[in-house]
Amino acid sequence: MIVGIRGKLVKATPLSAIIDVNGIFYEVNIPVTTAERLSGINSEVFLHTHAIYREDSQTxxxxxxxxxxxxxxxxxxxxxxxxPKIALNIMSRMSVETLRCAIESGDVALLSKCQGIGKKTAERLIVELRGAFGATASQPSGAQSSPDSPLPPSKFADAVAALAALGFKLSDADKAVRNAASKLPENASTEEIVKTALRS
Structure with missing residues (x-):
């Protein structure tokens, strides 16, 4: 199983990257949240990978x-x-922090804002994944921040929901909150997060 790939970034789009590994070119499907973090063309990149093998394809x-x-x-x-296609679509609309918290808190409304995810799919995500993340992704009280954000997951999700309610596209709201998170301490209030996101 291929669990990682390191090489020179040859081409990138919001949903894919082509990486040159010693003259072998790999096409890698990625979510928008990963595409945002890629360096420029011809730079060295490393991605954690998951391979899916089917009778007629290897992706x-x-x-x-x-x-x-x-x-x-x-x-x-x-x-x-x-x-895989729907999973990438979900992860391109919201970061893992927001998704985990929405699932743990049973927030069907927020999950349903993902394009292509209806109420029934959102409910299925909650039923089948709630409780699967451990203590770091669940309760507002004493919640720990994830490795990807200095903010507790509950505040992160609340801020994303607030921006979405103000008319932001879900992916834009999530990105704005992630940018704000990089500028704020862990004890920042949801209001401070939203204000910082609106200014960015």
């Missing part, structure tokens, strides 16, 4: 962090009706 999926890779695997392996 490689890449992620900026281990937590993203593991969440993708969980989606495609544990949730009925969620294939």
């Amino acid at each position: 490689l999926y890449g992620f900026a962090t281990i937590s993203e890779r593991d969440f993708f695997k969980m989606l495609v392996e544990k949730v009925s009706g969620i294939g």
Whole structure:
């Protein structure tokens, strides 16, 4: 099983990257949240990967962090009706921090904002994945921040939901909150997060 790939970035789009590994060119499918973190063309990149082998195809999926890779695997392996394409679509709309918190808190409304995810699919995500993330992704009280964000997951998701309510596209709201998170301490309030995101 290929679990990582390192090489020169030859081409990148929001949903794919072509990486030159010693003269062998690999096409890797990626979510938008990973594409945002890629360096420029011809730079060295490393992605955590998950390969899916089928009778008529071999497809490689890449992620900026281990937590993203593991969440993708969980989606495609544990949730009925969620294939790799839908999983990438979900992860391109919201970061892992937001998704985990929305699932743990049972936030059907927020999950349903993902394009291509209806209420029934959102409910299935919650039923099949709730409780699968451990203490770091669940309760607001004493919640720990994830490796990808200095903010507790509950505040992260609340801020994303607030921006979405203000009319932001879900992917834009998530990106704005992630940018704000990099500028704020862990004890920042949801209001401070939203204000910082609006200014960025």
